[in-house]
Amino acid sequence: MKGVRVLEVAQFTFVPAAGAILADWGADVIKIEHPVRGDTQRGFVKMGGVDTNPNRSPFVEHPNRGKRSVGVDISTPEGMEVIYELAKTADVFLTNYLPNQRQKMKFDLEHIRAVNPNIIYARGSAFGDKGPERDTGGFDGTAFWNRSGIADAMSPKELGGPIAQGIPAFGDSIGGMNIAGGIAAALFHRAQTGEATEVDVSLLSTAWWASGTSIDMGIETGQVMGNRMPQSGANPGNPLMGNYYASDGGVINMCTLTPGKHIKSFFEHIGHAECAEDERFSTPEALMKNWEAASEIIVAAFAGKDFKYWREHLKTYTGQWAPVQSLLDIATDEQALANDMLFEVEASDGGEPIKLVRGPVQFNHEPVKTDRAPLASEHTELVLMELGLEWDKIEELKSKGAIA
Numbered sequence: 001m002k003g004v005r006v007l008e009v010a011q012f013t014f015v016p017a018a019g020a021i022l023a024d025w026g027a028d029v030i031k032i033e034h035p036v037r038g039d040t041q042r043g044f045v046k047m048g049g050v051d052t053n054p055n056r057s058p059f060v061e062h063p064n065r066g067k068r069s070v071g072v073d074i075s076t077p078e079g080m081e082v083i084y085e086l087a088k089t090a091d092v093f094l095t096n097y098l099p100n101q102r103q104k105m106k107f108d109l110e111h112i113r114a115v116n117p118n119i120i121y122a123r124g125s126a127f128g129d130k131g132p133e134r135d136t137g138g139f140d141g142t143a144f145w146n147r148s149g150i151a152d153a154m155s156p157k158e159l160g161g162p163i164a165q166g167i168p169a170f171g172d173s174i175g176g177m178n179i180a181g182g183i184a185a186a187l188f189h190r191a192q193t194g195e196a197t198e199v200d201v202s203l204l205s206t207a208w209w210a211s212g213t214s215i216d217m218g219i220e221t222g223q224v225m226g227n228r229m230p231q232s233g234a235n236p237g238n239p240l241m242g243n244y245y246a247s248d249g250g251v252i253n254m255c256t257l258t259p260g261k262h263i264k265s266f267f268e269h270i271g272h273a274e275c276a277e278d279e280r281f282s283t284p285e286a287l288m289k290n291w292e293a294a295s296e297i298i299v300a301a302f303a304g305k306d307f308k309y310w311r312e313h314l315k316t317y318t319g320q321w322a323p324v325q326s327l328l329d330i331a332t333d334e335q336a337l338a339n340d341m342l343f344e345v346e347a348s349d350g351g352e353p354i355k356l357v358r359g360p361v362q363f364n365h366e367p368v369k370t371d372r373a374p375l376a377s378e379h380t381e382l383v384l385m386e387l388g389l390e391w392d393k394i395e396e397l398k399s400k401g402a403i404a
Contacts, residue, residue, distance in 0.1 A: 001027035007090040013169040015096035015124035016063035017176025021359045023066030035071035035404035038376030055349040064373035071377025071404025078402035084115045096124040120186045122199040144171025148207030156229045175206035234295035250307020251324035260284040262319035270301040340367035377404030
């Protein structure tokens with residue numbers, strides 16, 4: 001994305017996460033923030049009962065690394081003139097403001113295209129930019145998690161209600177990647193045809209895409225899969241699939257979808273080689289028929305050793321499985337680190353470097369090289385001088401409160 005300039009007029013995580021991905025890929029992303037308070041998310045000091053340091057905030061670093069911040073009051077005519085000047089130099093305009101806000105402050109499609117007909121205009125929304133609720137705002141907790149059906153599908157019926165979204169900005173980060181991909185396609189289309197397109201991604205459409213297999217199945221059959229209550233034991237019909245509890249409470253997820261050629265290896269690994277010769281379990285058909293009997297044997301076997309033993313011992317098993325880890329465990333996972341899934345940026349407070357999760361796409365096996373998230377309005381003067389504004393004009397805009 002080197003040579004691509006993105007003008008981002010957006011807050012929170014969903015759409016800014018797209019800007020972060022584009023910045024990871026080399027784009028010059030100019031983030032517009034309020035000249036006094038910055039992005040509203042800079043004020044988040046607690047989430048889910050967890051305190052965060054505002055100088056090292058994951059709510060700022062994750063969706064804003066690698067950008068330049070320009071402080072502009074878009075509610076003022078002078079501020080909007082600055083936006084138009086920036087838009088003239090941009091390839092992409094990126095926003096998550098609601099339609100009525102975009103119209104009121106004059107940065108909707110027609111206003112931005114009036115100064116740059118070739119700009120790609122990308123919108124992120126809660127429920128989509130068409131239909132009766134296009135002016136309704138929302139977060140991933142409302143649009144991605146609850147309304148989409150994900151919360152319902154993830155909640156065992158025995159609980160009597162839906163479980164809460166346990167990961168902040170879960171749908172936001174997935175949706176941001178979708179926007180970045182859409183922008184990449186739009187840039188390619190413009191290069192091929194000369195046509196600048198509009199790009200739309202919503203949190204609801206993100207959830208539906210992520211859940212697409214289940215939704216498609218439900219529409220076709222009238223039934224959808226759903227989570228079951230936690231237990232040590234087989235999934236119905238296949239004992240080589242399910243969560244099994246080790247002696248110390250650790251959990252191993254067996255996920256051998258097609259068990260046929262793995263039956264012998266599996267029973268050898270759990271210390272029951274004789275089961276592979278047992279007519280109840282020796283073929284996939286028999287194993288699936290007698291899954292409950294097999295499950296009892298497997299549950300007892302896993303309960304006989306601790307999590308560390310199984311995690312090491314199963315490395316030579318021929319089928320598919322995984323240790324059930326926490327989000328902190330994955331930060332030290334050898335395989336994740338070998339694939340550069342974490343990188344470091346310098347901290348604005350001068351402290352230890354901040355570790356961040358890279359985007360899911362990697363090019364040429366190369367790790368991400370980018371900078372920390374900017375301080376609010378950190379690059380205002382620099383970017384405006386690049387536009388050719390004289391210092392006197394910059395001071396005048398500052399005196400009017402139009403810029404930081």
